[in-house]
Amino acid sequence: MSITRQHSKPQQNKTELGFVSRRQNILKRIKGEAALFCAAEEKIRSRDLKHNYHQDSDFYYLTGFDEPNAALLLIGKTKGSRSILFLREREPQNETWHGEMLGLKRAKKKFKVDEVRDISTLKNSLAELLSQTTTLHYSPGSNSCYDVWNLFKSTIGPRINFPHTLADARLLTGQMRVVKDKSEISLIKHACEISAKAYLELLPMLKHIKSEKHAAKILESLFVRYGGDGLSFPSIIASGKNATTLHHSPELSPIWQRELVLIDAGASFKNYTSDITRTIPPSGTFSSAQADVYDVVQNALEKAREKCKPNSTLEDIHQASLKAITAGLIDLGILRGGLQQLISSKAYSPYFMHRTSHWLGLDVHDVSPIYMDEFLVPPATRPLEPGNIFTIEPGLYLPAEDSKIPVRYRGIGIRIEDTILINKEGSENLTKKVPTSREELETIIKG
Numbered sequence: 001m002s003i004t005r006q007h008s009k010p011q012q013n014k015t016e017l018g019f020v021s022r023r024q025n026i027l028k029r030i031k032g033e034a035a036l037f038c039a040a041e042e043k044i045r046s047r048d049l050k051h052n053y054h055q056d057s058d059f060y061y062l063t064g065f066d067e068p069n070a071a072l073l074l075i076g077k078t079k080g081s082r083s084i085l086f087l088r089e090r091e092p093q094n095e096t097w098h099g100e101m102l103g104l105k106r107a108k109k110k111f112k113v114d115e116v117r118d119i120s121t122l123k124n125s126l127a128e129l130l131s132q133t134t135t136l137h138y139s140p141g142s143n144s145c146y147d148v149w150n151l152f153k154s155t156i157g158p159r160i161n162f163p164h165t166l167a168d169a170r171l172l173t174g175q176m177r178v179v180k181d182k183s184e185i186s187l188i189k190h191a192c193e194i195s196a197k198a199y200l201e202l203l204p205m206l207k208h209i210k211s212e213k214h215a216a217k218i219l220e221s222l223f224v225r226y227g228g229d230g231l232s233f234p235s236i237i238a239s240g241k242n243a244t245t246l247h248h249s250p251e252l253s254p255i256w257q258r259e260l261v262l263i264d265a266g267a268s269f270k271n272y273t274s275d276i277t278r279t280i281p282p283s284g285t286f287s288s289a290q291a292d293v294y295d296v297v298q299n300a301l302e303k304a305r306e307k308c309k310p311n312s313t314l315e316d317i318h319q320a321s322l323k324a325i326t327a328g329l330i331d332l333g334i335l336r337g338g339l340q341q342l343i344s345s346k347a348y349s350p351y352f353m354h355r356t357s358h359w360l361g362l363d364v365h366d367v368s369p370i371y372m373d374e375f376l377v378p379p380a381t382r383p384l385e386p387g388n389i390f391t392i393e394p395g396l397y398l399p400a401e402d403s404k405i406p407v408r409y410r411g412i413g414i415r416i417e418d419t420i421l422i423n424k425e426g427s428e429n430l431t432k433k434v435p436t437s438r439e440e441l442e443t444i445i446k447g
Ligand SMILES: [Mn+2]
Pocket: 275, 358, 391, 393, 417
């Protein structure tokens, strides 16, 4: 164990030009204005120990730089726009403990910015560089150390030499990040491939694994074995009725052989995420009650999948999945009444309480909301287009203590999730290597 994170070693990055063009895209949209993007803050775990570092996604999207204590200032001018990267100068003593730092000289060359400055000069630099600027785009809450409002607060009123209008910088990156470029698509595909390989290897092992926590560690070690460099989010492994808790944290409790186990996890690669959920019988055979519920969720997944194409919306996908889930709840004898009436009264909501999709990218729950034609639109109603990546993940969660549910179905929790890329033809399922049909899963589990 090291006391804090190992900083990434300097290395040439083929996608650097992608970062330059993303910055240019923003500079074009902020003529006469400026935008500040801060690196994520390091968080203390306890005393002198820090949590594992994770870079701010917007800052990473525009720089590819993974060190803390850094900020990117973009100054949009009609002529001669400027990008300035603030970072830490190299410190031999810090490097002895925590590994090599990039430092100013190498950063200028590597990131192809117009200028680099020491982060310790940020406050003075902002006062100097923004004295003629009225609007600053900034993400409130992104880093309390470099909170511009706080750095320049004044009890007597606005300052003459500092922007008087703050705009949310996440709206600048949001509309770019929702449509993935080629390099992003290949990184997300790679993360999905790693996750899929690890799942295929874990599934037949589950009959021998003693606890949820143990299964999570094995899965995560397989991610690393296949080249994953991190987790997209804390792994969810839930045996039996634990699967009725949506984000159950793996425990030392057993993986019950006669119950289903829900596995929702994803490797990350170069900060890009993936997301797969499968719910399987560790023994290799679904009981008839488990199969009944599974088939409802599997059908909802297929109905959702059919809606994954350009000009459809996440709301259309959700409605298709809701309809299949509600019809399934009627078939299972859990709901009674007419389908449309049960959908409009949200009768399904005690058993399916989340939405079907979330955008996915640098964040596993990626950007929202998004500007379209100058208007801010809810992400679910944005027409899909090639380059959009999101999940589809219907589920059914039947609480063990709900007396309205037939006894044989109580305590069953099932979610099935794939990561989807929209393309010109329709869509591509990036996690299809792990099948979702009961028959194929049983064959894999039995080995
Ligand atoms: Mn998900």
